[in-house]
Amino acid sequence: xxxxxxxxxxxxxxxxxxxxxxxxxxxxxxxxxxxxxxxxxxxxxxxxxxxxxxxxxxxxxxxxxxxxxxxxxxxxxxxxxxxxxxxxxxxxxxx
Numbered sequence: 450x451x452x453x454x455x456x457x458x459x460x461x462x463x464x465x466x467x468x469x470x471x472x473x474x475x476x477x478x479x480x481x482x483x484x485x486x487x488x489x490x491x492x493x494x495x496x497x498x499x500x501x502x503x504x505x506x507x508x509x510x511x512x513x514x515x516x517x518x519x520x521x522x523x524x525x526x527x528x529x530x531x532x533x534x535x536x537x538x539x540x541x542x543x544x
Contacts, residue, residue: 459493467497476503480515487511 458468476490490511491504 461495461498461500463500464495464498467495467500469493469495469500469502471504474501476511478511478515485515 456471458470461467461469470493471491472494473489474492474494476487476492478485478487491507493502493504494500
């Protein structure tokens, strides 16, 4: 079994006395009029003042999953290539 290394604690920017450590908490957010709860969500929490900073990558993934367009195929953009005029056989080409 491999050992998982957790990120090292950093100093709290709020109180300057505590250390921000990774903890897994329940994250709450509103999606329209519905309250969404996400258990075991990673967050950096200060051991002195309790300040919370949510993991940026986890927030990005959650935002993508909760997007109203999640799972829908993307629209293909059709590009029209302008036709170049064909030279007339009786006219010389401009140089």
